[in-house]
Amino acid sequence: MYTVSGDILRERFPHRWSSCGSQLLEAMPFYHVYPGSRCLAIGTTGCNFRCRYCSNAYIAKEDPEIQQDRMYRLAPRQLVGLARKLNCRSIIFNVNEPTVSLPTLLEVAQEAKAAAIPMGCLTNGYTTVESTEVLASIFSFFNVSLKGISARFNKTYIGIDSSRPVLRNIRTLAQVRHVEITTPIVQGANDNEIDTIADFIAGVDPEIPWHVFRLLPEDEMKGAKYPDIHAIDAALQSARTRLPYVYFHNFIGSEWVHTLCPGCGHVVIERFSLGCGGDRLKRLLCEDSRCPDCGREIRLLRENACLGDI
Amino acid sequence: MSIAIVDARGWQNTLDLKTGEKTGAAGAVVEMVKGVLQRHPYPGDMDPGSNRWVTDTAFDLIDRYGPRFVFLTYAAQYFSGRYAPMASDERARMITDIFLEAERFINASGFAAIMVGTGDMTPFLGFIDATGIDGLAVCTHWSTRYAGLYGPSQEDMRRLRAHPHIEKIVPREEIGKLFGGSPEQISKVPEYLMLAREGYAFRTVSDAKKTPVMIPALNFHVPLYAPGHAVEAVTGIRRAIEEDLSERNVVLIVLEGIGVSEFPWPHLSCRNGTEWFYYEPGEAQYLTVTSGEHRFLDYPTGTGCKYLDKAEATRSYPYSGIFKSVPEGTFARTFPGKSIAVGNRSMFMHMVTGADLSVECFARNLYNQGTMAVIHREDKA
Numbered sequence: 001m002y003t004v005s006g007d008i009l010r011e012r013f014p015h016r017w018s019s020c021g022s023q024l025l026e027a028m029p030f031y032h033v034y035p036g037s038r039c040l041a042i043g044t045t046g047c048n049f050r051c052r053y054c055s056n057a058y059i060a061k062e063d064p065e066i067q068q069d070r071m072y073r074l075a076p077r078q079l080v081g082l083a084r085k086l087n088c089r090s091i092i093f094n095v096n097e098p099t100v101s102l103p104t105l106l107e108v109a110q111e112a113k114a115a116a117i118p119m120g121c122l123t124n125g126y127t128t129v130e131s132t133e134v135l136a137s138i139f140s141f142f143n144v145s146l147k148g149i150s151a152r153f154n155k156t157y158i159g160i161d162s163s164r165p166v167l168r169n170i171r172t173l174a175q176v177r178h179v180e181i182t183t184p185i186v187q188g189a190n191d192n193e194i195d196t197i198a199d200f201i202a203g204v205d206p207e208i209p210w211h212v213f214r215l216l217p218e219d220e221m222k223g224a225k226y227p228d229i230h231a232i233d234a235a236l237q238s239a240r241t242r243l244p245y246v247y248f249h250n251f252i253g254s255e256w257v258h259t260l261c262p263g264c265g266h267v268v269i270e271r272f273s274l275g276c277g278g279d280r281l282k283r284l285l286c287e288d289s290r291c292p293d294c295g296r297e298i299r300l301l302r303e304n305a306c307l308g309d310i
Numbered sequence: 311m312s313i314a315i316v317d318a319r320g321w322q323n324t325l326d327l328k329t330g331e332k333t334g335a336a337g338a339v340v341e342m343v344k345g346v347l348q349r350h351p352y353p354g355d356m357d358p359g360s361n362r363w364v365t366d367t368a369f370d371l372i373d374r375y376g377p378r379f380v381f382l383t384y385a386a387q388y389f390s391g392r393y394a395p396m397a398s399d400e401r402a403r404m405i406t407d408i409f410l411e412a413e414r415f416i417n418a419s420g421f422a423a424i425m426v427g428t429g430d431m432t433p434f435l436g437f438i439d440a441t442g443i444d445g446l447a448v449c450t451h452w453s454t455r456y457a458g459l460y461g462p463s464q465e466d467m468r469r470l471r472a473h474p475h476i477e478k479i480v481p482r483e484e485i486g487k488l489f490g491g492s493p494e495q496i497s498k499v500p501e502y503l504m505l506a507r508e509g510y511a512f513r514t515v516s517d518a519k520k521t522p523v524m525i526p527a528l529n530f531h532v533p534l535y536a537p538g539h540a541v542e543a544v545t546g547i548r549r550a551i552e553e554d555l556s557e558r559n560v561v562l563i564v565l566e567g568i569g570v571s572e573f574p575w576p577h578l579s580c581r582n583g584t585e586w587f588y589y590e591p592g593e594a595q596y597l598t599v600t601s602g603e604h605r606f607l608d609y610p611t612g613t614g615c616k617y618l619d620k621a622e623a624t625r626s627y628p629y630s631g632i633f634k635s636v637p638e639g640t641f642a643r644t645f646p647g648k649s650i651a652v653g654n655r656s657m658f659m660h661m662v663t664g665a666d667l668s669v670e671c672f673a674r675n676l677y678n679q680g681t682m683a684v685i686h687r688e689d690k691a
Contacts (some may be wrong), residue, residue: 019516019517019519020441020515020516021515021516021517022515023517040515041517055677058520069521070437070513070519070521072439072441072513073439073441073442074441074442078441078442082441082446082515085446085461086446086515214318216677216678216679218677226318226319226320228320228321229318229320229321230320230321251318251321251679251680252316252318252323252629252672252679252680252682253316253318253322253323253325253629254323255323255332272330272628272629274628274629274674274679275318275672275674275677275679275680276674276677276679277674278674280628282330282628
């Protein structure tokens with residue numbers, strides 16, 4: 001979060017963290033990045049969206065000022081040091097929106113690069129062209145939350161006028177960085193957009209992994225009916241013919257979390273789904289990023305990840 | 311094969327508990343349990359109906375399975391007490407309601423009841439920041455009294471020992487001696503165990519968390535309602551269950567977040583550990599009750615050992631929390647009669663009780679994912 005003093009824009013709470021813990025990448029979720037590895041998952045406070053169903057409202061929506069008592073105070077070097085001590089392969093910003101803490105993240109990126117630790121993030125992608133460039137300089141991989149396309153949905157559920165900036169930034173980021181996309185499905189609100197979103201992704205790059213989430217109703221939507229898994233699965237049938245990496249999860253025991261080879265349909269990565277940030281790798285069957293059955297390349301960000309442009 | 315049935319509200323899947331693989335297991339018991347899950351969607355950890363869900367689900371299972379031993383856990387008050395600010399009269403009312411709920415079960419079922427509280431709660435006074443050190447301090451955010459310490463420098467030890475809210479720092483060897491563990495067991499324990507003073511909790515590397523309002527007190531003793539028994543320690547509860555079961559059906563009721571100061575029924579004050587160590591609410595405390603032996607070394611929960619486990623990505627029992635095998639020695643595993651367990655504490659009921667059938671909430675960090683049932687035994691049906 002920022003404050004303006006005269007002509008100066010200043011970060012309000014630099015080097016303060018709402019979370020700083022070791023997690024599996026599948027839990028973020030990143031399904032096509034360093035499978036089975038651990039990351040240091042970090043977050044700050046605040047967000048530029050007001051999603052009605054926010055699952056981290058106590059961090060994203062609460063006044064950051066009153067959260068400071070419980071925040072970690074760690075300089076970028078200490079943070080990167082923790083990642084090393086915890087055997088983390090990467091550092092991922094995942095709790096709130098990274099654009100609210102850009103100056104601090106630029107500092108962390110410098111330290112992380114020096115330690116050869118790549119960084120990734122979850123973002124809503126609602127940023128200016130300039131901020132998107134900064135994000136791309138910090139992070140090597142992104143999971144962009146494309147919550148819906150229609151103006152009506154975005155106004156009612158997210159609190160923004162249009163998804164156009166998000167779509168623009170996905171196109172930009174997908175050219176230069178590894179991108180995955182997540183869409184929480186709110187039944188009766190954006191489930192009718194599933195095919196439109198699939199078409200958009202196919203137009204950018206059909207091999208972008210797409211995480212379709214069954215919404216877990218929280219915050220203002222707590223108490224709402226849980227979306228129907230059978231109905232969403234049926235609605236995804238058409239998308240699956242156009243996109244090879246469609247995952248449907250965020251609920252316990254999901255059967256739609258494995259990676260199938262786009263060439264022959266062979267299972268190349270198996271995962272468990274414990275719902276809500278609990279997914280984990282079960283078995284990696286394409287150690288060399290190729291299908292063991294037909295040899296087709298499977299898109300995976302592995303040892304050759306770049307370390308940003310910082 | 312133990313079977314897990316997960317219910318994500320309106321959708322179920324049947325899995326091999328050990329491998330996590332989908333299984334085509336079917337039969338009368340599987341169908342019966344699926345029906346129970348379908349009829350009893352979990353309302354949520356802090357929902358006022360959460361404890362009622364435990365009783366109602368247990369009644370449904372009893373009607374269809376006819377167990378001789380029932381294990382119940384009521385935990386809604388633990389979660390609410392921990393995270394929801396409430397006035398003293400509200401808390402008193404909440405505790406009255408828990409005992410009414412337990413009474414409802416006892417009266418309707420006719421089972422002989424043994425009840426144990428997991429310990430008092432105390433107002434949260436503040437965090438002990440153990441992040442900016444040369445070594446590494448770890449604990450889960452459910453742990454408050456204990457945190458593990460690895461590779462501390464001399465300066466770390468000096469600072470931590472001088473900290474006004476740290477009571478003690480115990481080296482690994484001393485923990486091993488206390489519990490008489492094998493070298494393999496002791497290797498799972500942190501190099502040092504730090505102990506917080508009452509009201510304080512360690513802040514170590516962790517996921518995002520809410521600030522608690524109350525946390526477990528220093529519960530060296532916990533309350534035990536066990537009419538006709540003289541039990542001095544939690545390790546003696548198992549024997550009381552066995553004795554009662556020789557004559558009648560028995561329910562063991564665990565009340566989370568209730569200690570000797572708030573337990574309204576006649577009770578014994580029962581030792582909840584040994585020497586300087588006491589159990590915080592969690593897996594090791596349950597296992598100590600169900601096995602009659604101290605189990606801290608098997609499951610040193612709260613000390614953050616999982617953070618250093620590099621081989622965790624691929625593992626057995628993926629739906630069973632920290633467990634990587636079914637614990638040995640739990641009472642219900644060897645009891646020849648039928649047994650069930652129902653609880654709203656966590657996804658460890660099926661592991662810590664060893665009951666033939668168990669139904670538990672599947673909520674992670676208060677996020678309500680649904681429910682899970684585990685069928686360990688169906689040959690008694």
